[in-house]
Amino acid sequence: MHPTEDLIPILKKLRLSGVLESLDLRRRQAVDDSLSFDEFLYRLLYDEVERRDGKQMASRLRRANFEGSKTFDSFDFNFNPKIPKHKLIDLATCNFVNRHENVLLIGKTGVGKSHVAQALGHRACMGGHHVLYTSAHDMLTQLRASRADESFDRRMLRFVGPDLLIIDDLGLRPLRHDEPIDLYEIIRQRYEHGSTIITSNRAIDEWPPLFGDPLMASAAMDRLLHHCQVLELDGNSFRNPPRRSRQAAPPADNAA
Known part of the structure; x- marks a missing residue:
């Protein structure tokens, strides 16, 4: 099984499935730019924070x-x-x-x-x-x-x-x-x-x-x-x- 496939049920259980949207991009960036694990994790999770903030903002505007x-x-x-x-x-x-x-x-x-x-x-x-x-x-x-x-x-x-x-x-x-x-x-x-x-x-x-x-x-x-x-x-x-x-x-x- 592909490692990403192993991650899917875990991310869903943690309600972090949105991470999959930028995972491949950040993984390639980590390899190309020789990012540390901490930097890779930070950027990946920051993408998720921005995604959630954007989703919540869109929801507030819709309900307004x-x-x-x-x-x-x-x-x-x-x-x-x-x-x-x-x-x-x-x-x-x-x-x-x-x-x-x-x-x-x-x-x-x-x-x-x-x-x-x-x-x-x-x-x-x-x-x-x-x-x-x-x-x-x-x-x-x-x-x-x-x-x-x-x-x-x-x-x-x-x-x-x-x-x-x-x-x-x-x-x-x-x-x-x-x-x-x-x-x-x-x-x-x-x-x-x-x-x-x-x-x-x-x-x-x-x-x-x-x-x-x-x-x-x-x-x-x-x-x-x-x-x-x-x-x-x-x-x-x-x-x-x-x-x-x-x-x-x-x-x-x-x-x-």
């Missing part, structure tokens, strides 16, 4: 449910010079996630709120954090539907559990039925346990009426704004730039 690939590398800060680039770059360190702080991105339609929110989420995934992106409408619709099949608690945990929850387009439409209560519960349960990014076309002082009840609104906003950074993104719409800027306009995926 982003709308395409939106990163800071693909965001054109020059299009809207008023956007606070230095503050966004500071947020991109994702220290706010470690501190369980919130980020509210406010601005009119098309200035890049969704792109920035997902770019921050991408950075958080790179840092090993569990991230979930959802529109406010989809999140609240899922919770409303879950009451019908008695899966509400499990569905609520999906939004409460992540290290970073990104809620896009809050306030785009009025909240109805149990939606204000559900939103309050997500804010309450995540308070000081996880970070939340919320994007909205509405100014902060327009948020309390969404809850329909002054006491619930006060409790929700108090928790949301305590340990929070509020950033207003101002400028032209990426989707419909001024005529003189159309030739230099970036791709549509920069839009919020």
Whole structure:
């Protein structure tokens, strides 16, 4: 039997079968470059570490449910010079996630709120954090539907559990039925346990009426704004730039 064939069941038992992907390459390199056994073993196992890290990163990005690939590398800060680039770059360190702080991105339609929110989420995934992106409408619709099949608690945990929850387009439409209560519960349960990014076309002082009840609104906003950074993104719409800027306009995926 070939020595490699003898290794296969052992590597599988140790959950190291990925080593086989680079074993032949590293073995030839060890012979050609006269590597020591320690150096050969180090390079072989380092390949496995990188493979696992890449696999875990791909899994985090898949579970995050982003709308395409939106990163800071693909965001054109020059299009809207008023956007606070230095503050966004500071947020991109994702220290706010470690501190369980919130980020509210406010601005009119098309200035890049969704792109920035997902770019921050991408950075958080790179840092090993569990991230979930959802529109406010989809999140609240899922919770409303879950009451019908008695899966509400499990569905609520999906939004409460992540290290970073990104809620896009809050306030785009009025909240109805149990939606204000559900939103309050997500804010309450995540308070000081996880970070939340919320994007909205509405100014902060327009948020309390969404809850329909002054006491619930006060409790929700108090928790949301305590340990929070509020950033207003101002400028032209990426989707419909001024005529003189159309030739230099970036791709549509920069839009919020």
